Amino acid sequence: MKRFDKDRLVLGIAAPLLAIVAALIVTSLVILSAGDDPMRAFAVMADYGSKSDSQVWIINKAVPYYLSAIAVAIGFRMNLFNIGVDGQYRIAAFFAAVVGGSLALPGIIQIPLIIVVAMFVGAVWAGIAGLLKTTRGVSEVISTIMLNAIAASVIGYFLQPSRLAVKEENLIHTPYLPDTSHFFEIPTTPKPVEGFIVVAVIVGVLYWFLLGRTRFGFDLRAVGQSESAALASGVSVKRMVVTSMVLSGTAAGLVGMPTLLGSSYNYGTDFPAGIGFTGIAIALLGRNHPVGMALGALLWGFLERTGGQLEFEGYAQEVVGVMQGVIVLCVVIAYEIVRRYGLKSQQRKVGAQLAAQARKTEKAEVSA
């Protein structure tokens, strides 16, 4: 028994290690081919990334990434590809900002209200894709991508001074949230860490608990592994599709909250976009594992932070983009290789162990 567990641990570490080494090699080659020194580039990144203001920046950046990755991972565990996290979090943040900007309740009521509105809107937006899939058989990949575009148009329509927004110099944004609705911060130097990291940690724990320890989670994973077996086991696959899309959308609704409640306090034309797609990469990187995705989110933040610095040092900033892409590719390939190898070696071991057992009993029979 022990031996299998140890093997699993070794295999578990082998994959990310393999991926990172491969990614470093490929990136080095890219930098080399541009006529630069890869070692110096890595040194710059390590040096700059470990500065304390960088660390705060990276952590704050990683929080929405992590939430986005969780939203994507809920879909992945069930074999659904929710590309629509991007649209879901944006439309969710927009309406949450509108609601928050028009009320002036005490923070203890208003902050949860804003968050609930965001989760609700995200859930509805993702739920549409779930319903389309179960009732009309529309692939969630297609519908969520379309819903991204629709979300952008809806926001564009309402985000006008005559409708739900105000104009401030060149920027158009929703009215500011009242000061009471600002989320708490964790005082660190030189800059504070956003308090929403607490929510992210809670969401991560909930994700782990829900999927790994509850009946619902078991059903969800069963559908993800084999729809036919899940159906035969008594899971209503259709209902599960809608439920998991709604859950994914609920998590997606949180993605914009650290920004809304922690730094921008409104939804404007400059509200960060594209975190939904980053979430896909991080979910892949972290293999849908709550801790893995946290590390992935931090790595992503690190790369973005240090990428800017590379430019000052005379490197092309695109190097970091290449690196991110290569890491995701390498991770996916490495995990698949390790998974196949693991499955095969396990099969071999089962066979070997049984043969050994058989021989032992045979000998015992002979001597008896």
Place this chain on the structure above:
Amino acid sequence: MANHDIDITVRRGTVHALVGENGAGKSTLMKILYGMQKPDEGTIAIAGEQVSLHSPADAIARGIGMVHQHFMLADNLTVLENVVLGAEKPYGIAGRARAKVKEISDAYGLNVRPDVLVEDLGVADRQRVEILKVLYRGARTLILDEPTAVLVPQEVDALFDNLRELKAEGLTVIFISHKLGEVLSVADDITVIRRGTTVASVVPAETTPRQLAELMVGSELPSPETRESTVTDRPMLGVEDLKLCATDPDGTVREVLDDITFTIHQGEVLGIAGVEGNGQAELVEAIMGMRDPDGGTIVLNGADISHEPTRLRRESGIGYIPEDRHRHGLLLEAPLWENRILGHVTEKPNSNGSLLDLKAARADTERIVRDYDVRTPGIEVTAASLSGGNQQKLIVGREMSHDPKLLIAAHPTRGVDVGAQAQIWDQIRQARREGLAVLLISADLDELIGLSDTLRVMYRGRLVADADPATITPEELGSAMTGAASGHLEHPHDAAQNGGGDR
């Protein structure tokens, strides 16, 4: 080590059967011969020349071809396209290829129609396409992995005719099977493999199925079952006028189940015979709640469950041994203990309220592994790494662990070795004595006749005939399965007049 000290000599122009329990190492040996796995020790010689096979391509180049148990065909391509796919070099993809396919088909009596879509073919036809594919690639030695597992008796005979044809043309066939009667009828030589090594080589003329089975299991077989009726008068499952429609790809609505009426009592095994694809799978799915019937009622233990969800039916006491365990019975990449939870997630010991009880589930998995003799080094290994027979034992153990009132057993011993087969039969009999009602669906007529208290024959979505398992022979049953006979099979003439055959 899955195999050790394997010695096997196959003569050219013969059919050589390889028999052994599941997990005995037949598949590993085949993989080695087909270049999918490399041996650690020992040698392989083809026509006296020592070879080392690194990949299936090597094997094909040396004239070894393999017909897998699970067909590897593209449904949406024609037969010709499937045959040519991946072997475009020798004869091109058009006229010459077609001529070659025709030529091979005629030479060996395979009767293959090159322009039919594979999705329109039945199982037996698909198998012939697979054989043709191998021959097209120039194979002189064919490995067939349990080719008869999916066929009905008539189709098996046709396959054996094909094999004899191949043999007559000087080709060599290596034939893997569990069904000893078949092996004896078609093979020229038989090699028995047990626990990873070859234990005997025999010729069919000098052996009997019983001796062969004992060689495979390594001990004397239990004596045949004693038939004592445990049927009670308390109905457990009542199905009345059940009707189910399906829409074909071309839009026409077809009745796949019609006018199905039967009752299973506590302690009764009702066997359904029939050629595959006559509605048995749909019947099981309707009773399990995976498909919603278009008419009729299903009553379990007095409660109407006709339109209830699958989970409720399972909780009400239906156990299910599915026909296709990989598709419906297991999560292949999940560990054994998660597979033990599958299908019974709402029941003890797997969960407490809405939370899983991992500790209890693991402990109970250990118990199933022990009590049902699932051969595995532990419960953390994936279901995929177990052999077919052991996977099936795990499923049987799981389903029996929740005190089912009704057990639906679809081909419970398909692809399962003799030892496990006897064990599964025993468990069904044991549970029947304790008042379990069983719906048994099987293509193995001996199994049906041996286990059932009542027999029904299904043909084109209807129950067309019934029979008393105490007096019926497999041949009589076989003819009813093709629609040639109906009614009560002891009195074919009377029954033919009132058609349905329900008594």
